[in-house]
Amino acid sequence: MAARSGKNGGNAVVLDDVSKAIIEELQQDGRRSYASIGKVVGLSEAAVRQRVQRLIEGGVMQVVAVTDPLELGFACQAMIGIRVRGELEPVADAIAQLEEVDYVVITAGSYDLLVEVVCESDEALLEVLSTKIRRMDEVMSTETFMYLKLRKQTYSWGVR
Numbered sequence: 001m002a003a004r005s006g007k008n009g010g011n012a013v014v015l016d017d018v019s020k021a022i023i024e025e026l027q028q029d030g031r032r033s034y035a036s037i038g039k040v041v042g043l044s045e046a047a048v049r050q051r052v053q054r055l056i057e058g059g060v061m062q063v064v065a066v067t068d069p070l071e072l073g074f075a076c077q078a079m080i081g082i083r084v085r086g087e088l089e090p091v092a093d094a095i096a097q098l099e100e101v102d103y104v105v106i107t108a109g110s111y112d113l114l115v116e117v118v119c120e121s122d123e124a125l126l127e128v129l130s131t132k133i134r135r136m137d138e139v140m141s142t143e144t145f146m147y148l149k150l151r152k153q154t155y156s157w158g159v160r
Helices: 017-028 034-041 045-057 088-096 122-133
Strands: 002-005 011-014 076-084 101-106 113-119 139-146
Touching (some): 017 034, 076 088
Antiparallel strands (some): 076 139
16 A cells, blocks of 8 residues: 555555455454454454554545434434535535534535434424524525435445
8 A cells, every 4th residue: 555645735545456455344344353354365463454544544444333323312314405605615614514414525416515414303403404504604595305214324335
């Protein structure tokens, strides 16, 4: 695994086949031991640990427990389509700072931003929409899509 300068001046990670194999192993099971990964990819446990640390520090991946917020006591999850006037990045960055927001993408199409929020109640969602998002001068309109039931959520799409 080599490093090169990234677009923000930091070090971007260039993935070799071994690093890709490590990522695929962790996508299948994020709890898999470094020793067992090492056996598959042909590295020592310590070498796998170092590569994983570099992948995490380089922003290539993170190892987390994926959960269904609705099963954890958050009664409300929604995707919000947002239309913005002016520059998109500052608005996306401001919305990304909100505690209830777990996903922000800048898009092409009907909406400029798609924002996923997880809230404890419908009232909390209303608060986020009314007092945080819609009060931003650059936000022209929003459309909220309430999640009724999670049917699929996966992060194991492999690497290219």
